Amino acid sequence: MSFAWPRRVWEFYRDGFRSMRLGKKLWLLVAIKLFVLFVVIKWLFFPDLLKTRFHNDRERGAFVLDQLTHTKE
Amino acid sequence: MHIDPSLVEWSRAQFALTALYHWLFVPLTLGLTFIVAIMETIYVKTGNEWWKKTTRFWMGLLAINFAIGLATGIIMEFEFGTNWSNYSWIVGDIFGAPLAIEGLMAFFMESTFFAVMFFGWDKVSKRMHLLSTWLVAIGSNLSALWILVANGWMQHPVGMRFNPDTARNEMVDFWAVLFNPNAYSKFLHTISGGYVLASLFVISISAWYLLRKRNIQFAKRSIMVAASFGLIVSLFNVTTGDDSARHVAQDQPMKLAAMEGLYQGKSGAEIVTFGILNPSKKVGDKQEPFLVKVAIPDGLSLLSYHRVDAYVPGIRELVYGSKEHGIPSVAEKMKRGKEAVAALTAYKAAKKAGDTAKMEAAKKRFEANSTYLGYGYLKTPLQAVPSVPITFYAFHTMVGLGTWFVLLFIVILYFTMTNTLERHRKWLWAALFSLPLGYVAQESGWITAEVGRQPWAIQDMLPVGMATSNIVTSPVMITFWLFAILFTALLIAEVKIMTTQIKLGPVELKEDSHV
Structure with a gap:
């Protein structure tokens, strides 16, 4: 099995990143932003309510139907 | 279901904040990818290295905008799951397919062709590189298509059936959802608005170079491309706006009435080109709706229904009904x-x-x-009536600025073609200051579309209050301010990095370096 093609792809990206000037600053900014978004904000403040509160779609559907029909849980 | 009204307002404010900030980044990417693709095509056709340098400079600014804007839209998906879980569940089956396609398309296009576009100048053939640039342009615009299909469905839900067993709207006709007339007119109007903004961006920065008497040839070349592109797409934007407004007239007549401040319906309705609303006007009272207005007779009937004598219902008829015109209250x-x-x-x-x-x-x-x-x-x-002042002023701001941009592109293109642009410094200043106006027009368009359809999260089917999750208000308030700080920091970073690059200018870019 030849690894020539994957190696060329790897080298393409590696050389591309190495030769960046402004790009390095941008990637750093992107990394910080993604960390803040996914690790801090998503984890602390944005749970998927229906996924965390209920076990399956049947329960989720029943809950939403209760909400739509003004029936308290 | 009882939900604290302040929770609904904070959830709305948070979504509006994230959507408005997200939209500061997206339209420039949508348009600038096409402008750099056109510039690179000229380079490949002519073999002139100046065009390569010009392309790479604008591509660099595109990279900054892309990197800063990247993933700002994902926050809205977080909000769907937490603040809007009822809505998210109810639309899940409809949104699943378009958003999954959008995600896959964005991932593959961005990780492959974007990389070739930025890293591949000396690694792949000229034609392969050009193909990658065009595919990035087409791909990012197709990404927008799926998002706007989802948004169009909320404005005019089609191709689905509500299943009471699952409490979900289930898709019964994918093609009806995809070819929803509301969605495609909105898509074309939105992307062409992005092209207008990108043209303004290139013209504005180039005008700055001309005012500073530097990079003259580069600036003129860039303006020639951007003004030609801008004129074509701004005219297209006018036609798609007309199409979009006709769909609003058919599917969301209350929004149209709010856009025009039309309280009393009439045949041969006039269109208001400029107006100041009477702030004490209430639905159903006898007060005049405007303090001042300039209007074109029959204009609204003509534009909405393509007939000068067509009847356009006003807010009053839409709220209280009209037997004569078959409008239920x-x-x-x-x-x-x-x-x-x-x-x-x-x-x-x-x-x-x-x-x-x-x-x-x-x-x-x-x-x-x-x-x-x-x-x-x-x-x-009266809860079925959106905010008339916000909808009216946002709509008229968008239309007024759109008209100004058409004029600006015509004048700038004429001066460029007659090689007299440098002498007309007032027009260069006008071009420079039109860039922020481009962003104002973009945001005004979305405010018109989204505020104008209130109280609905899904038109006629689900009001915003029922779409909201019953959660504690304080985390929504905290994250509102967190996002406000985060996005403002990102915006400052974008402006700072961009202005540094613009001040360096294209001459400073080394041929052998990537962005």
Whole structure:
């Protein structure tokens, strides 16, 4: 099995990143932003309510139907 | 379901904040990818290295905008799951397919062709590189298509059926969702608006170089491309705007009435080109709706229905109904909506009791009234009226600025073609200051579209208050301010990095370096 093609792809990206000037600053900014978004904000403040509160779609559907029909849980 | 009204308002404010900030980044990417693709095509056709340098400079600014804007839209998906879980569940089946396609497309296009576009200048052939640049342009715009298909569906839900067993809208016709007239007119209007903004971006920065008497040839070349592109797409933007407004007239007449401050419906309705609304005007009273206005007779009828004598309903008729014109009142719709809600309740009870005959009867009753389901949750008919001042002023700001941009592109293109642009410094200043106006127009368009369709999260089907999750308000308030700080920091970073690059200018870019 030849690894020539994957190696060329790897080298393409590696050389591309190495030769960046402004790009390095941008990637750093992107990394910080993604960390803040996914690790801090998503984890602390944005749970998927229906996924965390209920076990399956049947329960989720029943809950939403209760909400739509003004029936308290 | 009782939900604290302040929770609904904070959830709305948070979503509006994230959407408005997200939209500061997206339209420039949509348009600038095409402008750099055109510039690179000229480079490949002519072999002139100046065009390569010009392309790479604008590509560098595109990279900055792309990197800063990247993933700002994902926050809205977080909000769907937490703040809007009812809505998210109800639309899940419809949004799943378009958003999954969008995600896959964005991932593959961005990780492959974007990389070739930025890293591949000396690694792949000229034609392969050009192909990658065009594919990035087409791919990012197709990404927008799927998002706008989802948004178009909320404005005009089609191709689905509400299933009371799952409490979801289930897709029954994918093609009806994809070719929803509301969605494609919105898509074309939105992307062409992005092209206009990108043209303004290139012209504005180039005008700055000309005012500073530097990079003259580069600036003129860039303006020639951007003004030609800008003129074509701004005219296209006008036609798509007209198409979009006609769909609004058919599918969301209340939004159209709010856009025009039309309280009293009439045949041969005029279109207001400029106006100041009377702030004390109420629906159904005898006060004049405008303090001052300039209007074109029959204009609204003509633009909305392509007939000068067409009847355009006003807010009053849409709220209180009009037998003469066959318009049901909101009170009647509320009655039907409450029937739909009662039928859902009966269906649920019959299902629990295992009574299939009653389930079937309740389902039939629900289906007969389901078109008005959302009205069943309104407390008063006037809740069906969106904010007229916000919708009216946002719409007129967008249209006024759009008209100005057409004029600007014509004048700038003429001066460029006659090689007299440098002498017309006032026009260069006008071009420079038109860039922030481009962003104002973009945001005004979305404010018109989204505020104008209130109170609906899904038109006629689900009001915003029912779409909200019943959660504690304080985390929503905290994250609102967190996002405000985060996005403002990102915006400052974008402006700072961009202005540094612009000040360096294209001459400073080394041929052998990547962005």
